Amino acid sequence: DIQMTQSPSTLSAYVGDRVTVTCRASQNIYNWMAWYQHKPGKAPKLLIEKASTLQSGVPSRFSGSGSGTEFTLTISSLQPDDFATYYCQQYNTYSATFGQGTKVEIK
Amino acid sequence: QVQLVQSGAEVKKPGASVKLSCKAYGYTFSKHGINWVRQAPGQGLQWMGWISPHNGNTNFAQNFQARVTLTTDTSTRTAYMELRSLRSEDTALYYCTRDRDYDTISAHWGQGTLVTVSS
Numbered sequence: 001d002i003q004m005t006q007s008p009s010t011l012s013a014y015v016g017d018r019v020t021v022t023c024r025a026s027q028n029i030y031n032w033m034a035w036y037q038h039k040p041g042k043a044p045k046l047l048i049e050k051a052s053t054l055q056s057g058v059p060s061r062f063s064g065s066g067s068g069t070e071f072t073l074t075i076s077s078l079q080p081d082d083f084a085t086y087y088c089q090q091y092n093t094y095s096a097t098f099g100q101g102t103k104v105e106i107k
Numbered sequence: 108q109v110q111l112v113q114s115g116a117e118v119k120k121p122g123a124s125v126k127l128s129c130k131a132y133g134y135t136f137s138k139h140g141i142n143w144v145r146q147a148p149g150q151g152l153q154w155m156g157w158i159s160p161h162n163g164n165t166n167f168a169q170n171f172q173a174r175v176t177l178t179t180d181t182s183t184r185t186a187y188m189e190l191r192s193l194r195s196e197d198t199a200l201y202y203c204t205r206d207r208d209y210d211t212i213s214a215h216w217g218q219g220t221l222v223t224v225s226s
Contacts, residue, residue: 001166001169025131032210034212034213036152038152043202043216043217043219044152044202044207044211044213044216045216046213046214048216049207049212049214085153087151089152089154089212089213091210091211091212092210092211093209093210093211094157094166094211095154095166095168095209095211096142096154096157096168097154097168098144098151098152098153098154098210099151100151101151101152
């Protein structure tokens with residue numbers, strides 16, 4: 001199975017900060033990368049697919065980049081609604097693996 | 108719009124089996140696969156497997172291949188996940204999700220079903 005290493009596990013930031021989460025795949029996954037936002041008591045929400053394609057309705061302050069084995073999720077100006085746990089996921093036509101998650105906390 | 112409605116919470120004893128359901132609304136059921144994802148208390152998300160309602164093809168994570176059966180009933184637009192030989196570590200919130208295009212991305216999520224395994 002492809003392994004995903006996500007960092008950091010926890011991130012403390014102020015409203016307005018630029019925040020970056022990194023995910024590394026154990027092998028080349030081209031651009032088969034997704035990012036999810038998960039808030040307590042709710043189902044996770046897909047934010048980005050194919051490494052950089054923003055889902056409809058997701059604010060433009062979210063962006064994704066990378067290809068191959070290194071990927072990043074960036075929030076350009078953190079808002080109060082963005083405090084949550086974020087997961088990367090490699091996906092394809094036969095398997096999927098999530099990263100360990102990054103909890104974004106208020107500083 | 109796309110909606111996935113999952114069955115209610117379950118409490119099971121170790122060694123038992125559980126079968127969860129996921130009823131789909133708002134799209135052509137046979138045209139999209141269903142993933143199953145779980146989250147144990149305090150843990151991250153874990154992909155378990157995927158099934159195509161069109162032809163019944165399945166893919167599983169290695170950890171679950173031996174204990175999980177995925178099925179669908181196209182007449183009722185319902186997907187099922189059976190987990191056997193339950194142990195305490197299987198206590199988790201189980202989600203069904205709909206894919207995008209016969210891939211394993213989770214584009215739409217059910218509300219989750221809590222399974223508690225306890226003696």
